[in-house]
Amino acid sequence: MQLPREVIVGKGVLARIPEVMQRLGLKGSALIVTGQKSCEIAGTRVKQLLEANDIAVDIIQVDTATIKDVTAIEERIKQRKPNVLFGVGGGTKIDAAKLSSAAKGTPYISVPTTLSHDGIASPLASVKGLGKPYSVMVQAPLAIIADTEAIAQAPWRSVISGCGDVIAKLTAVKDWQLAQSDKNEYYGEYAASLALMSARLVMRNAEFIEPGNEEGPHILLEALISCGVAMSIAGSSRPCSGSEHMFSHALDQISGSKAMHGEQCGVGTILAAYLQGANWRRIRNTLKQIKAPTNASDMGVKDKDVVKALEVAAKIRPERYTILHKLNLKRDACERAARNTGVIK
Ligand SMILES: [Zn+2]
Numbered sequence: 001m002q003l004p005r006e007v008i009v010g011k012g013v014l015a016r017i018p019e020v021m022q023r024l025g026l027k028g029s030a031l032i033v034t035g036q037k038s039c040e041i042a043g044t045r046v047k048q049l050l051e052a053n054d055i056a057v058d059i060i061q062v063d064t065a066t067i068k069d070v071t072a073i074e075e076r077i078k079q080r081k082p083n084v085l086f087g088v089g090g091g092t093k094i095d096a097a098k099l100s101s102a103a104k105g106t107p108y109i110s111v112p113t114t115l116s117h118d119g120i121a122s123p124l125a126s127v128k129g130l131g132k133p134y135s136v137m138v139q140a141p142l143a144i145i146a147d148t149e150a151i152a153q154a155p156w157r158s159v160i161s162g163c164g165d166v167i168a169k170l171t172a173v174k175d176w177q178l179a180q181s182d183k184n185e186y187y188g189e190y191a192a193s194l195a196l197m198s199a200r201l202v203m204r205n206a207e208f209i210e211p212g213n214e215e216g217p218h219i220l221l222e223a224l225i226s227c228g229v230a231m232s233i234a235g236s237s238r239p240c241s242g243s244e245h246m247f248s249h250a251l252d253q254i255s256g257s258k259a260m261h262g263e264q265c266g267v268g269t270i271l272a273a274y275l276q277g278a279n280w281r282r283i284r285n286t287l288k289q290i291k292a293p294t295n296a297s298d299m300g301v302k303d304k305d306v307v308k309a310l311e312v313a314a315k316i317r318p319e320r321y322t323i324l325h326k327l328n329l330k331r332d333a334c335e336r337a338a339r340n341t342g343v344i345k
Pocket of ligand 1: 117118165241245261265
């Protein structure tokens with residue numbers, strides 16, 4: 001089990017990076033993986049802070065997290081042999097840093113600049129070109145340094161997406177429980193509780209999730225970190241990713257949807273909860289309250305693509321048993337579920 005050794009959250013905490021480096025016994029050199037915007041928001045500052053503490057810093061900018069980007073970072077690690085990698089940015093930058101550092105046996109520190117999904121703290125990465133539409137286990141961050149001042153500069157929509165990704169744990173955990181009772185799969189009570197607690201925390205505090213309110217993003221940040229830790233404890237994404245995630249991945253493949261990962265997962269959670277016989281209305285109401293998408297048109301996708309995504313979602317991960325695998329729904333049943341929950345008209 002790999003867990004982060006330092007988690008620092010708050011206003012202006014980037015300034016504490018040198019202190020964290022010292023405690024972790026890291027010195028010499030560092031490589032920062034970042035994007036253009038995240039470099040402006042936090043990357044340059046991280047570089048200055050490290051250099052002021054006699055650490056040689058190299059920066060590599062990536063726009064995406066494809067296998068090509070990861071290979072380019074791995075090349076740089078081979079040349080420069082940094083003692084630590086920093087992933088500074090949103091999902092893609094952190095995923096690229098996570099995967100390449102793991103491949104080269106270098107520790108990595110997560111410095112998120114958005115809250116769009118739980119990858120900021122998890123040991124999993126999603127990279128295009130690996131042949132898998134979902135995340136794979138790589139390594140947990142050695143430290144997470146989440147500066148709420150930097151995060152506040154990200155578009156508000158990323159907060160909504162992050163909430164959707166956390167609320168998704170309600171159905172993910174139910175799917176896990178189902179796999180235990182139907183398939184005798186290992187079920188980790190502690191990891192499951194941690195994921196559930198995060199989802200309930202966000203549900204309970206939905207009223208604070210509004211632009212201009214600092215409390216909402218802070219609650220979300222802590223929930224996302226707990227989700228990351230839940231996956232580290234479970235040794236897989238099981239506590240955080242079930243049928244609702246498969247729906248989201250299927251939608252990516254079918255529709256070329258422009259909705260964010262967590263937004264799609266939120267809609268997937270409504271559908272999965274309906275199929276599980278859980279309180280899907282409460283989930284939909286909470287998503288509505290935070291102004292997250294709750295139907296196909298909110299996501300900018302066609303109704304028929306939503307139905308198709310639900311129909312093929314189980315095939316995304318045949319080995320991960322969920323309510324979709326149990327029910328094995330035909331097209332008309334998928335359509336009925338989507339219509340009854342108001343996901344399609
Ligand atoms: Zn997710």
